Amino acid sequence: GQQVMQIPQYQHVQEGEDFTTYCNSSTTLSNIQWYKQRPGGHPVFLIQLVKSGEVKKQKRLTFQFGEAKKNSSLHITATQTTDVGTYFCPYASGGSYIPTFGRGTSLIVHP
Amino acid sequence: DAGVIQSPRHEVTEMGQEVTLRCKPISGHNSLFWYRQTMMRGLELLIYFNNNVPIDDSGMPEDRFSAKMPNASFSTLKIQPSEPRDSAVYFCASSSGTGPNQPQHFGDGTRLSIL
Numbered sequence: 001g002q003q004v005m006q007i008p009q010y011q012h013v014q015e016g017e018d019f020t021t022y023c024n025s026s027t028t029l030s031n032i033q034w035y036k037q038r039p040g041g042h043p044v045f046l047i048q049l050v051k052s053g054e055v056k057k058q059k060r061l062t063f064q065f066g067e068a069k070k071n072s073s074l075h076i077t078a079t080q081t082t083d084v085g086t087y088f089c090p091y092a093s094g095g096s097y098i099p100t101f102g103r104g105t106s107l108i109v110h111p
Numbered sequence: 112d113a114g115v116i117q118s119p120r121h122e123v124t125e126m127g128q129e130v131t132l133r134c135k136p137i138s139g140h141n142s143l144f145w146y147r148q149t150m151m152r153g154l155e156l157l158i159y160f161n162n163n164v165p166i167d168d169s170g171m172p173e174d175r176f177s178a179k180m181p182n183a184s185f186s187t188l189k190i191q192p193s194e195p196r197d198s199a200v201y202f203c204a205s206s207s208g209t210g211p212n213q214p215q216h217f218g219d220g221t222r223l224s225i226l
Contacts, residue, residue: 101153
């Protein structure tokens with residue numbers, strides 16, 4: 001069956017450093033979404049990527065969808081303490097979309 | 112605009128008791144999702160409704176869990192009898208449009224502790 005792996009599971013950075021999390025799929029994805037969950041909070045939708053090779057930016061966040069639509073990445077430039085949280089990449093494949101969030105990547109930013 | 116509303120926010124009860132979690136989706140949204148989140152397993156989809164009809168309940172752990180959506184503005188997730196391993200945060204989410212492949216809006220969750 002389809003598998004999507006998100007790495008790393010945890011990442012510690014010093015404030016001001018960059019951060020990247022990756023989602024890699026064994027099959028072609030129809031689209032991929034990114035969510036952020038602050039500690040003690042609920043997941044909040046950030047963005048959806050649909051097109052091959054798509055790149056979208058939200059201030060210091062850059063989202064990419066691979067050319068083969070099998071991987072995606074979220075890059076944060078110059079992290080801030082407000083970036084702390086868990087980032088998820090639920091995905092869609094084929095005609096069926098059963099969202100799989102998993103454990104995501106937890107980002108810890110040290111001031 | 113009101114977001115997804117869940118109640119209660121916290122629930123502590125003894126094992127064997129019935130637990131009912133409630134969710135009011137965003138008005139106009141036609142898809143509703145129930146999730147469970149634990150440290151070990153992350154955020155797991157339990158069941159997905161579209162237009163009040165359960166479409167996929169393959170994530171429901173066992174017969175002790177049941178979910179209903181009697182109308183477009185209300186859904187419940189029931190655990191009977193509850194067990195300590197059911198302790199988790201339960202989220203409800205809703206989305207608009209056709210199919211589940213739309214951005215989801217989450218409620219604040221119910222933090223459930225079974226003693």
